[in-house]
Amino acid sequence: MSEKFLWGSATAAYQCEGAWDEDGKGASIWDEFCHSEANTTKITGDVSCDFYHHYQEDIKMMADCGQNTYRFSISWSRILPKEDHVVNQKGLEFYDKVLDECEKYGIVPNVTLIHYDLPDYIGAKGGWCYDGVSDEFAYYTKVCFEHFGERIPLYTTINEPNHNAYCNYCVGNYPPNEKNNLQDYAHCVYNMMVCNAKAIREFRKFNFKNAKIGYVHGCAPATALSDEPAYKEAVKKLDFFCNDPFTEPAIWGRYNPELVAEVKKLGIDLSFVKQEDLDIMKDNTIDFLGQNIYSRQLAKPYESGGTRFTVNNAGNNDGTKNTARETRAIEGWFETDRDPNTQLNKWGREIYPACAYSTLMLRKEKFGNIPIYITECGHGAYDIADENGYVEDDDRIEFLENYLHYILKAKEDGVNVKGFYVWSTMDLYSWINGYKKRYGLVRVDYDNGLKRIPKKSYYWYKDFISKHKDI
């Protein structure tokens, strides 16, 4: 793989492919959830922007923009539709065709092996809390390594295990929709990191010379608005919740004993931890970190109100005014803080470009020179199109320009940043926020044959890449 800086954009299988039951694909937990009563929005990814049938057009559009890399994910249940371990050749063929298209334009594939969409047959056994999940994942990833090999030079095991576990078991807005369940959160987090390590163990068996493996982390290191000792303690605890249990085993191959002791004090039963898993983690760490950058993680000392987790899914996707803030609080540990002076997006999330710099510098401070790819960065908005479907998304351009300013500054200051991916390549299904929360560089007209129309930000990115391709 060329050592050029990678400039690209990202998508994920369930969010863009559609074709949810085509060519032998099995159901994932997202298919199951979206088709069930629990999905009160009734919005699904059944068709989405139908990348399954539009991949040629979409990849050509990336190339025309000057992008030299594409981050996408493989749908596990397209490859292994049933629990019998029989490989669906048509599933492999689809991704072969996507890779052919990338090769045609010199686009480097950066491929995530799972992006939230566990096969439903694993969901039925307990999902990420099923202790067999890591062997199942190891088997699935081996099938991928064997088949795709070095055609994929950048593999990532799991997308945002932190956010995924959080939504599954704390907020309850992702399947299996459990709320405030710290016991299952801890179990899920642990199993995910065992999955990560076992997949890496499979990967290493192939002795690839031109392929590397990482995982994608979804949040910034915690920070605070005050230096007082109680705030520092809250920062540490917020990191214990959403950073350290992922980054430390993935990069260092071990857990911090203080973290483990504190988790036990919360009353969490850690009997699921096995020495053999810890040994596998120790020997199987990542080559690079995928870091998604959106906003800060501000901590303050826990005050009151009990353990609770809320998100803002903005009034069931109707595009209105809801600016409610998100809350994370663990009794005795921390609460998330709010800075009254920062701008918020329509979902109550901070727009805070300097967090890109602090995130990268703090990662370097802790983990040294590890290669980092910014695997996602982007702006969710209720885009308004003109009569030709064109979107003048100046807000998105401003967001990306400002975040990139800080990312490039961190690179100049010594962080080993090797690539950047806008979330997202085109408009797609935004999980529980449906289709009105748009992130794409390219608009998808869902009412008009899924027509693709590049937005102003697409042309801005093209220009930006042309000026920065040799950094």
Ligand code: NOJ
């Ligand atoms: C993180 C996730 O990886 C992706 O699936 C999601 O749509 C974006 N962030 C935007 O929220």
